[in-house]
Structure formats: structure tokens, C-alpha cells
Amino acid sequence: MDADATRSQLAAALARVAGGDRAALRIVYQDTCAKLFGVCLRILNDRSEAEDVLQDVYVTVWRKAATFDANRASPITWLAAIARNRAIDRLRSGAMGRRMEPIEEAVDVRDQSPGAVDVLMKSQEHARLATCLGELEERHAAAIRSAFLDGTTYDELSVRMKVPLGTMKSWIRRGLLKLRTCLEQ
């Protein structure tokens, strides 16, 4: 099945979840659980925490499916946003020990999952974003990727990449502006 068909099937399932359809929730779960668990695990770096958050994510999906608007958001983006927000909130809650990875990993973040792009996400949109990220200075793009995928704060990024906080903010903000311009072209 191609990405478009997967997307519309998922959107249709979410609409049924909004109507209280448990079978549809199972479909959404089967189609997305590995990706969303990967998202949680990447941010939390702790299997047990990631499992707790994943459970919370699908309970949230069940309750908030009515707020999903297929005209405004793609289903996987909407689901991933819930997973990322929950995982980041857990990470920031202070309940977990902070993990600090070496600077090399932050820079190499793009290469950590070669070939892992699945059909759901193998989209033109991702290709465009990847192209636009490629036009940024490498360290700036690495900081943006690490922030998004690992849930790192400005403070942590500046420590990891050994630049002052103001510099890190400036990198990321300029990078975001360039990305937006590039994506709108």
C-alpha cells in the first residue's frame, strides 16, 4: 500500500475512533505503535518509561480523536505530536535522570537509523524537509534534528555541542527561519 492510501486509511480510522469505535483504535494502534514507541523510546531512552508514555498516548488518542482534523493535519503527524509531547513532558518532569550523550552522537543523529523510514512516513514532505535541512550548515541541521528527535533543550544542546547558549539559540532560530522559507518555495 502506498503512503497516500495508508494516510487516508489512518485518517478514516481516527474518525471512527472519535465515534467511540474500539476496533478502529486497534487499527490505529497496529498501524502506528512501532513508530510511536520508537519516538517515545528515542526521547526517553528508557523502555519502561517509554511503555508508560505509550499507553498514555493511545488513551489520549482515544479521548482526543475528535479534535483531529484531516483537512489540517496528517494523521501520523498528529499522532507523533501527541507522542512527542507526552514523552518530552515526562522527560522534563524531573522524574527521570538526565541523560547526556556525547557530542558525537548529537552530530551523527541523522545516521542513527539508516533505512528505517517506513511506508507511512516515506513521503515527499519528508524528502523536501530533508533537502531543506541539507541546505543548512551541518551543525545547525544536527542541532535541529537532535532537538526534535531526542527532545533536547537549548541548554543541553549547548553543552553537548560545546557552544554558548546564545549561539545555540541563534543557530536553531536562524535554521528554523531558513527551513520555513525553503519549505515555502
Add this chain to the structure above:
Amino acid sequence: MSDSTDRRPPEDNGRFAPAEYVLGVLSANERRELEQRLPRDGPLAREVADWEERLGVLVAEVRPVAPPDDMLSRIEGALDAPATTAAARALKREELWQSVVFWRTFSLGSATFAALSIAALTYIAILPTPRSPMMATLGNASGLPNFVAAIGAGGNELVIVPASLLTQDPRAMELWLIPAGDRPHSLGLIRPGQPVRLTVPPELAARLTTEAALAVSLEPAGGSPTGAPTGPVIASGKLTSL
């Protein structure tokens, strides 16, 4: 922003917050602050949604990992027993009030809330106005709005529009008028997920003033057996004159 080493010029203050929120670089406090603005700030909510669409595709770069086999049954178990699990009962009411997860679970998207607010205001606008119409935004402990109430002509008709999904809680929701210095008086049961129009008894209509507040509590089916709130208050707000 709290740090003093921030080098951006003052005019940039807050400009990047939606993108930074989506990117995930903000602290817990900064995230909370932005999330509390979301329900009331349509342009902000749209910017956040736009950045979600721009950056969200990056999750393509996350390696999928199969969750444990029993995860789906854990999720369904949580759905089946949301309010009656031992864990939920163990939470003291005060803790529940302050539980971010509890309230975030129950708050709707900002666009929906904005639409509901407009619906309530439109309702007020079409009412004859022999006296000043009133409204109340009923928020939870963290200030997030859960309901919008509008009181129209003569103060004897009230429309309450839920902005929150509470459908997982099997208990009934009861609306209370709390006049200044008085006990709560029931205004009737309201339904999750849909606007409800209530007729205010004449003896209470006169007490709908800016000194009074509205509150919603969770009650047994059919409403409070005692005539006073018996369950947790999930939202409250002062009446304001329009």
C-alpha cells in the same frame, strides 16, 4: 524566557516560541506557559499546528520499535477503568487537581475551544438584552478552560458549552451556582460533549451576578443525592458582565 545569556534582540521575544515548542527545546515551564495560552490564542495555535506539519515528518527518521505484546490490552484496560482503578482512587483530590496529565487529557484542542467560544458569544448576541448578558469561562485548577457558559435575557436561561471531553468518566456532571457567601445551588445536569440549555429557577436567576461563580462537579448518575456537590469540582469560574 528566563536565561540572561539570551542574545536575541527584544523585538524577537516570543516570536519563535511556537516553533521552539514544536521542536522541543523549551523547558517544562516554558512549555506549560505556551500550552496555557493555546486555548485562548488562535493565531498561536495555528502557528504551532503549522510547525507540527513542517517538522513532524522528521519522525520518519525514528527507527520503529515493536512495543510489548501486552501493550494493546494495557491500553484497553486503561480505557475500561479510567476513574475506578486503584491508582486513580489512590490520588487524593488535591493531587488530581494538580495533575498535569489529568487535565491535559481532558482539555480539547484550541481550535475547538475557539469555535465553542464563538458559538457561545453568538448565542448571547441573538438574545434580547433587557439586562446585561453574562458569561463565565469555567477553568480547571491550572486555568485551562473546560466550559463556556452564557446567560441571556433576564438571567433565566443559561447555555453551557463544554470545551472538554469527559466522556471517559462514567459520572454525571452537575452545574452549580455559588452566590457570594452562600452554599452551591444546583442548576442541573450537563452532558459531556454537547451544549446544554438550562432554565434557571426564578429564585436563583436574581442571584446570577458578578459576585457569583459557576462550578461543575462530578456526581453519581442522576446528580448529587444530597443537594450539595459530593464529587470533585472539575471546573469553576466567576461570572462576568458583558
